[in-house]
Amino acid sequence: MKYKLLLVTTFTIIAFTGNLLAQNKKKTTSKAVVTSNNKIARPKLMVGIVVDQMRWDYLYRFYDLYKAGGFKRLMNQGFSCDNTMVPYLPTVTACGHTCVYTGSVPAIHGITGNNWFDNKTQKSVYCTEDNNDSIKTVGSNTIDAGRMSPQNVLVTTITDELRLASNFQSKVIGLSIKDRGAIIPAGHAANAAYWYDGKSGNFISSTYYMKELPEWMQAFNKRKLTDSLYNLNWNTIMPASVYNKYCDTDENTYESKLGGRTSFPYNLAQFAGKDFSKISGTPYGNNLLFEAAKVAINAEQLGKGENTDFICISFSSTDYVGHAFGPNSWELADTYIRLDETLSNLLDYLDKTVGQNQYSLFLTADHAGAHVPEFLNKHHINGGRMDDGDINKELKALMNTQYGNSKIINAVDEFDIYLNHALIDTMKLDIKTVKETISKYLLLKDYVLNVVDKANASDATIPVKIKEMVINGYNPGRSGDLQIINKTGVIDGGKTGMTHGVWNTYDAHIPLLFYGYGISNGHLNRETYMTDISATVAALLHIQMPSGCIGKVIEEVIKKP
Numbered sequence: 309m310k311y312k313l314l315l316v317t318t319f320t321i322i323a324f325t326g327n328l329l330a331q332n333k334k335k336t337t338s339k340a341v342v343t344s345n346n347k348i349a350r351p352k353l354m355v356g357i358v359v360d361q362m363r364w365d366y367l368y369r370f371y372d373l374y375k376a377g378g379f380k381r382l383m384n385q386g387f388s389c390d391n392t393m394v395p396y397l398p399t400v401t402a403c404g405h406t407c408v409y410t411g412s413v414p415a416i417h418g419i420t421g422n423n424w425f426d427n428k429t430q431k432s433v434y435c436t437e438d439n440n441d442s443i444k445t446v447g448s449n450t451i452d453a454g455r456m457s458p459q460n461v462l463v464t465t466i467t468d469e470l471r472l473a474s475n476f477q478s479k480v481i482g483l484s485i486k487d488r489g490a491i492i493p494a495g496h497a498a499n500a501a502y503w504y505d506g507k508s509g510n511f512i513s514s515t516y517y518m519k520e521l522p523e524w525m526q527a528f529n530k531r532k533l534t535d536s537l538y539n540l541n542w543n544t545i546m547p548a549s550v551y552n553k554y555c556d557t558d559e560n561t562y563e564s565k566l567g568g569r570t571s572f573p574y575n576l577a578q579f580a581g582k583d584f585s586k587i588s589g590t591p592y593g594n595n596l597l598f599e600a601a602k603v604a605i606n607a608e609q610l611g612k613g614e615n616t617d618f619i620c621i622s623f624s625s626t627d628y629v630g631h632a633f634g635p636n637s638w639e640l641a642d643t644y645i646r647l648d649e650t651l652s653n654l655l656d657y658l659d660k661t662v663g664q665n666q667y668s669l670f671l672t673a674d675h676a677g678a679h680v681p682e683f684l685n686k687h688h689i690n691g692g693r694m695d696d697g698d699i700n701k702e703l704k705a706l707m708n709t710q711y712g713n714s715k716i717i718n719a720v721d722e723f724d725i726y727l728n729h730a731l732i733d734t735m736k737l738d739i740k741t742v743k744e745t746i747s748k749y750l751l752l753k754d755y756v757l758n759v760v761d762k763a764n765a766s767d768a769t770i771p772v773k774i775k776e777m778v779i780n781g782y783n784p785g786r787s788g789d790l791q792i793i794n795k796t797g798v799i800d801g802g803k804t805g806m807t808h809g810v811w812n813t814y815d816a817h818i819p820l821l822f823y824g825y826g827i828s829n830g831h832l833n834r835e836t837y838m839t840d841i842s843a844t845v846a847a848l849l850h851i852q853m854p855s856g857c858i859g860k861v862i863e864e865v866i867k868k869p
């Protein structure tokens with residue numbers, strides 16, 4: 309009896325295992341991996357969109373103001389990861405673009421700020437500067453604007469990986485108003501990156517990529533679109549009642565000035581032919597970029613080849629407008645209403661040129677942004693201002709009194725204090741004591757919550773979330789020694805407007821939308837991270853993830869067979 313039962317059981321197990329194997333076999337040949345003509349299923353074009361300083365809540369705060377074809381199309385037909393967080397410090401543009409496109413953090417990818425102090429060379433560095441003699445500006449006479457490259461990025465980008473995967477047959481192009489917004493996303497092996505030179509009004513590049521601008525870009529620059537856009541001037545696109553409903557009052561002393569004013573209408577025609585830089589701080593910077601992107605897609609035949617191409621478009625004007633006027637201003641609301649329309653036009657253009665459901669797209673931000681402190685105060689909410697520059701001066705004075713040498717402080721940038729280690733050694737000072745002296749001094753300040761010794765951050769008695777962000781942002785060669793953690797709502801610098809850079813949700817909570825080929829429809833409230841974007845794109849494209857990637861694939865995003 310027992311023998312018989314065993315036999316039956318064994319048979320059942322064999323049959324069951326056999327069935328499982330058959331199922332597995334079926335799965336590995338699923339249509340999710342190959343198309344009907346047995347090619348790996350990939351979109352023709354990958355579109356990466358970064359909206360500089362876009363807070364996640366703009367998706368919902370302005371939802372009713374958006375039309376059907378822009379943000380709403382992405383949200384309702386694509387996939388929204390509603391709790392995507394930046395997992396490192398500082399939350400600024402260069403670090404954000406690098407994280408989005410590398411899936412990595414400053415500790416590994418090396419971009420520790422827009423600027424940082426290099427502890428080896430003892431010099432300040434701009435994230436995309438390239439002082440190699442062979443690197444020159446292409447497309448204008450502005451000497452420094454094009455002396456740029458991604459050489460400071462220490463890992464590969466998802467765009468590099470696409471180039472590697474296709475034996476460099478996939479085309480990769482980066483476009484932005486900001487140099488770093490174009491250069492970092494496009495990666496080391498890019499075909500090209502183009503950014504806006506405010507002095508000449510041209511989109512320019514660097515000899516890192518090319519000897520001269522392609523004809524189509526030269527022709528685009530000749531159109532002098534900046535002047536045409538200036539001549540439109542800037543007034544609200546919707547009736548005043550809309551802005552009254554969604555925003556703070558238009559005129560405020562805590563807003564920065566544009567052409568001498570802080571409220572609508574703005575006379576931009578006065579800048580035509582004179583000052584090409586002002587367009588960056590208006591919604592028209594986004595229009596200008598969109599026009600350049602359209603020309604690039606068409607001229608370079610992106611999405612038309614055998615291999616998947618990748619275009620990286622980073623809208624920078626949202627950041628400039630945010631800094632100047634703040635998240636609750638009429639100017640910011642108007643900029644997003646207009647960006648929504650631009651987005652809708654971009655999707656229509658992609659439908660027409662690449663084909664509906666032939667491209668995949670993600671839209672995210674490099675960081676979010678704080679409210680204007682004075683606006684918060686008006687409503688009894690905590691907020692204030694401090695200044696990295698003042699801290700620098702004060703700490704130098706402190707070092708002079710305590711140790712007789714102000715040069716112990718190398719720099720203070722993004723709430724990060726850089727110490728001169730060589731000098732501390734020569735002076736035979738105990739670095740631990742120096743750090744304690746600085747911390748003690750700073751903790752007396754009303755706006756300081758804590759000061760973290762970055763090299764020993766794992767021992768700091770602070771919430772794990774902040775600790776992790778400090779550690780992820782710490783790169784001994786390119787970071788400072790002490791991280792100032794301010795009270796919530798305290799921003800760095802300026803007398804007007806706002807900024808970003810800290811760990812708090814208002815700076816670290818970003819939108820993340822996926823749309824198009826291979827993308828499911830839905831949304832997710834589980835916490836996801838900026839580092840997951842590249843991992844997910846790698847899975848979608850069936851290519852290797854970037855070399856320093858620490859993110860995970862957001863599986864819910866990818867359409868099941």
Ligand SMILES: [Zn+2]
Pocket residue numbers: 361401627631808
């Ligand atoms: Zn910014």
